[in-house]
Amino acid sequence: MNVKAVPIEEGTAKRFWIKFRNEALFAMYTPFVVCLASGKLELETFRNYIAQDVHFLRAFAQAYQLAEDCADDDDDKAAISKLRKNVMEALKMHKSFVQEWGFDPAPETSATSATLKYTDFLLATASGKVEAVKGHGTIATPFEKTKVAAYTLSAMTPCMRLYAFLSKELRALLDPDEGSHLYKKWIDTYSSQTFEASARETEELLDKLSVSLTSEELEVMEKLYRKAIKLEIEFLTAQPIIQRTIVPLIRVLDPADYRLILFSDFDLTCTLVDSSAILAEIAILTAPKADQSGTENPLPRMSSTDMRNTWSVLSTQYTEEYEQCIESIMPTKKVQEFNYEGLSKALEQLSDFEKRANARVIESGVLKGLNLEDIKKAGGRFILQDGCSGFFQTIVKNEGLGADVHILSYCWCDDLIRSAFSSGGLNVLNIHANQLAYEESISTGEIIKKVESPLDKVKVFKETLKNHGNDSKQLSVYIGDAVGDLLCLLEADVGILVGSSHSLRILGSEFGVSFVPLFSGLVKKQKEFNDSSCNWKGLSGILYTVSSWAEIHAFILGH
Template sequence: MAAKEEGIARGYWKDNMEESVFALFSPFFVSVAAGNLDPSTFRHCISMDLHFLQAFAQAYEMAEDCADDNEEKKLIRHLHECVHKKLHAYDAVVQKWGFEIPKSEGVPDSMTAKYKQFLLRIASGIVEGEQVPCKTATPFEKTKVAAYTLAAIAPFMRLKSYLCLVTRMILTYLHPNNTSDHMYKNWLHYYSSDQEIQELAKKTEDVLDTLSAPLTGEELRLTAKLYNQAVKLQVEYFASLPIPQQQRTVVPLARVQDLNNDQLTIFSDFDLTCSVVDCAAMLARLATVITPCWTLADLKKELDAISKQYVDGYEHCVESITIGVPGEVFDCDGLCKALEKVAEFEKQANARVEESGVFKGLTLHGIKHAGQSILLHNGCREFFQKIKNEHTGIDAHVISYSWCGELIRSAFSSDLKASNIHSNELAFTEESVTTGEIIKKVETPFEKHQAFMKILQGRESSSNSNQGNKHLKVYIGGAVGDLVCLVEADIGIVFGSSSASLKKLGTHFGVSFVPLLRGVVNNQMELVDWKPKSGILYTVETWAEIQAFILGL
């Protein structure tokens, strides 16, 4: 829908914006924002831009030859002329940034060469392994090749402009009164605000829209795929820019930590942090389908009553805790004292569920099947898969209030060790049918914290590392019940928009909530270790941010 209303190219950009996170969290952009990027890396980057511009000029020339319509040729020729203008003026522009292009960097690096090869193969008519020779192709086939070429070029200026805009906004926030001495401010301003750059990005997208108009649905899907590949190559390029060994960087955590000697442990809540719907809703849905102990009408009535009682009681509990003037300084003891009310409320709520018997008669097979259908947030499964397959030195655990750990184990399948899932359990008969009883292991914020500490103690006692080695703890959550673990971790990450109660309660006791990227840049500026109980928690909206920060590409 967005593509039709705003144009094909803008729709493609919206579909691919999340990829930009991996560039924003790269050592290059984090260090640029912090103002302490080694100048040699920056000079390398701006010298590679020359190779990108030269590749665009060559591709536009080839695309113009492919275009059959005179008006289309004129549009592409204009883009070609704009790029040539940028090439001729590039030395002068770089000097305005306060730099010189190194004379020794006349050869593209591996990632620049990879993108250039990708682009020129498409411009020559080689797409998805098939050759479309422009000299003998039909007019429609020629236009198709030109559209594919524009799809491979269009993301470049749009992505770079966006990355520089976000970086500049962080810089302005961290230095609201003075950015004049920032080494890279002119470069950031040029790509985020320069009118010619914005116009070139817009014109490129407009031409892509024009060339895409006659394409079939299958050809548009291929165009979208090429656009996505171009974005990924650009992001990979920024992530691979060489950082000198002597420069200290804070991202990605998995590379910053020496996992041969140090330890990195990741903890996560499950309901609404990993999953889109909480486990209670999944169990309720399952109960209405298969439980033999109730009529459907009575069961729905009882489940609705339990749900309403929980929601109303929870809101009242949080409201009663947050009466009065919010604190300006982080009060860890006060927060823990207040959470005792939450703990008592959660225990009473679980007791009501047990007494009702609504989850009596469920089968283990049915629960496993329901767990396999649980929808996880985009990027969550990939994050844990990447840890399992590529970062075996990282220990990952899920700690959840869920009544049924089997649901979580089934949701993750083999992506997370079963022993690394810590939750309550439903009791089963010998025939694998639930009794309605809850085996209570993790009911309260403090029991979550106990599980958290027990895991850490187990890791440290089983480690052969010396006492002086580091153990970095990251906790990801979004509920009030996660607060103790979040503030206890070296890095507490608050996920998603469903964390309003957590933020309200945390703010009342002096907790600060900072967007993760801004916090990372600030840490890069100060180059200090992450610290527990600092009273600062970091917010994210996507698992892509978490993966970019912890694992990188």
């Protein structure tokens, strides 16, 4: 019977990599990788890394041998044997490889604790001592041993994919006109088609070995895969850096001289859904039916049908007029240099539009009759962006970081934001947003206006910084996703753009704003690093783009 091969795009290895790719980003933002990418990594640090790499290669070779012994299929044995031979060839080439940097390959360096954590874990797994298996017992029976090969590949595959991923990211930053990058050979080796082929062969073998496993055994594989990534990140983080680095930001800043003031937008920066949609849902679900409208209610409400129709009209009108407003504030001619004053002037029109839109919402009465408890319950069920909550929790729980966190939002209801952040000790965050007016916990439909527009946001931003005083220097970071965040993003020392807002990028570009992927921006800054405590400055016209909160976490806090 012929079994159709599972494409790599649908295989176990690919699923695992996609699931844990955000964790892999932490490896990219380690001081070691950023310095390596810049070409400015001290040779002594690289020498130590290369020496530890020998221990990794030996452990890989030994693990492959153990996995081959456990495999019960001749094709599997042959595939594992081939991968082992690749490692042995890499070990033979190691001596000539390190001579590129003038190292003496003769002395044997002991494995560091970070190296041993991974190699011990790998060899224990390959020996049948699989810690992810219930009971942590040793796999001993012939039938159980056939699974060891799959478990072993689960602990090896992520390292191969991680290095292929990192090297390609680094290779993309190499200047083709720059032939002096000190570590170009290392980058070329790991970004080569040969290494990519080895990574794919390992993944394909992992897929094949996992086909006959149970869901519980696949869970064991997933745990091993994730632990391997974590141990590899710990290994890269532990590399002894003897130079000043640009990352992680919180460790670069001297608390005696600098205080980190962190700002973030809320809707679609922290959340997956806009807060107005949540308030609309509450309003519609709790509105009375047509024949109950206004019955025994001190604050009469429209029926659920009328409520739904009104929200639909308001939403459509807002979207259409917003697009027209953005189009109308575009300059007739694209500016060649960053023009903050021109952008600020243009956003005055958007501010007027946002205020008119809010006035329509109040006048419509759709916010009338909302129960504060319903709002808090809905906020508690808010789904935040992956990694967002964990990032803020790390800051809040670590008082030694000396960071202040402020949420700046157009949201009509600050209580909704507070309840969304209520878990994990995040109730201490400073919230700057509008408020609903209440009579005995029932909303009157009025909005107490505090932050309605881009101009309001940047005003609160500046006032907040001013209120922190001048006892120490401040470094401000603003995280946002939309046009309304533009002025704050640009005023901040570090402006980080989450997502890919088309209107923000178009409008910003027209006024000379540059959008730079955060990692490449950090590598460039590392090249230029002059050993000063801080070389970030607002109003540079540069915004840094990220794909996820994992990048923000890795950059600011590290692993």
